[in-house]
Amino acid sequence: MSIEFVISDWRAWYAGVSEPADWQRWRSGELKLQEDIQADVSFLPAMLRRRLSPLSKAVFNTAYPLLQQRDIPLLCCSVHGEAMRTYSLLQGVAAGEDLSPTAFGLSVHNAIVGQLSIANKVRSPALALAGGDYPLLAGFMEAAGILQEGIKEILLIFSEEPLPQMYHPSAESPSAICATALLLTLPAEGIKGTGVTLVNSSSIKVKTAFEEADYQLALVNALVENSGKIPLAREWELQINAN
Numbered sequence: 583m584s585i586e587f588v589i590s591d592w593r594a595w596y597a598g599v600s601e602p603a604d605w606q607r608w609r610s611g612e613l614k615l616q617e618d619i620q621a622d623v624s625f626l627p628a629m630l631r632r633r634l635s636p637l638s639k640a641v642f643n644t645a646y647p648l649l650q651q652r653d654i655p656l657l658c659c660s661v662h663g664e665a666m667r668t669y670s671l672l673q674g675v676a677a678g679e680d681l682s683p684t685a686f687g688l689s690v691h692n693a694i695v696g697q698l699s700i701a702n703k704v705r706s707p708a709l710a711l712a713g714g715d716y717p718l719l720a721g722f723m724e725a726a727g728i729l730q731e732g733i734k735e736i737l738l739i740f741s742e743e744p745l746p747q748m749y750h751p752s753a754e755s756p757s758a759i760c761a762t763a764l765l766l767t768l769p770a771e772g773i774k775g776t777g778v779t780l781v782n783s784s785s786i787k788v789k790t791a792f793e794e795a796d797y798q799l800a801l802v803n804a805l806v807e808n809s810g811k812i813p814l815a816r817e818w819e820l821q822i823n824a825n
Contacts, residue, residue, distance in 0.1 A: 583782040585726045590735075590775035591765040593644040594802045595621050597758040600643060605806045615758065630701060635667055637743040638694045640761035642701070645739050648765050649702045655728055656704060658695035658739045659711040659721035661791045662753075664688070669746040694741065713740075715790035716815035718797060722780050729768050738764045740798050756795040762802060776808060777823040788813035 593600065598616030599608045607613035620636050621643035634642065641658070649656075667689040675681060687693065692710035699708035707728075713720050717740060725738045740762045745755040767773055791797050804810030804822045812820045 585722075585780040586769050587722070587726070587729075587766050587778045587780070588769050588773050588775040589764050589778055589805070590767055590773065591648055592763060592776075592805055593648060594760070594762040594798070594805075595640045595643045596760040596799070596802070602806065605802065609803065609806060617758075621759075621761075626701065630697075633688060633697070635664060635688070637664060637666070637741055637759055637761070638697060640743075640759045641694050641739060641741050641763070642698065644761045644763040645698055645737060646702065648737060648763055649698075649704065652702075652735070652737075653704055653706050655706045655733055655736045656695050656699055656708040656739070657711060657721065657725055657728065657736060658692075658698075658709070658741065659713045659717050659724070660691070660741045661713040661717050661795075662742060662745060663691045663710075663712075664693060665743055665745050665749075669748075695739070713791060715792065716788070716818075717791050718801060718812070718820065719780075719814040719818050722814070722820065725766050726780065729766065735765060735767045738766050740801075742795065742798070745795075753792045754795040760796065760798045762798045776805065779821045779823065780814075781819055781821055782817055783819055784817050786813050786815070786817050786819050788815060 598619045599605055604613055621639040623631055623639045623642050671685055671689055691712060695708045695710050711720055711724055721738050721740060725736050728736055742756045743759045745753060800812045804812055810822050814820055
């Protein structure tokens with residue numbers, strides 16, 4: 583079994599690396615990662631910027647430029663979502679503080695994709711997906727189902743941030759905030775981009791996102807190289823075909 587896509591455009595943000603040329607420099611060792619830096623969202627109104635967390639800023643940095651004048655479905659996939667915001671709320675509850683409705687509303691799993699759709703005036707469905715053990719497979723499978731229903735194009739987003747220290751004994755924490763946005767469509771005549779194929783193979787073995795939290799980097803590296811095979815889950819891999 584295989585499912586084919588075309589990635590017509592993509593962007594990723596990870597510890598200050600964002601542009602495709604920067605990713606090339608990073609892979610060659612010419613560009614160092616920048617610790618404790620937040621994604622640039624200076625293109626957004628100040629009122630919106632103030633509501634964004636570091637994770638949601640990374641998502642906006644990658645997804646917003648790809649959405650210009652596009653009213654297409656959004657699919658945001660994350661294992662933990664707004665982990666730091668949720669942890670802060672739990673600390674407040676444990677201390678007996680009142681729970682802020684605004685803070686709670688911005689911490690739920692679909693908060694980022696909701697803010698993104700409002701900011702871009704997207705009227706198409708905006709979905710949030712809990713990625714579970716194998717978020718890349720979950721995201722691509724869900725996107726495939728949506729496209730097979732007749733949708734021409736979808737924006738698929740993956741996002742993660744480092745976990746609070748107390749969760750480290752039970753789950754591997756991402757080393758830095760990472761967000762990846764992919765414009766996906768089905769292959770058709772005249773469609774340009776990078777061809778990718780979701781392939782079922784019994785020989786595939788891969789760690790879960792709770793064991794390998796920086797799972798997006800393998801995908802980004804393959805996109806930079808425009809070739810490669812990325813294990814997604816047991817018996818599934820993503821093949822990127824060089825143009």
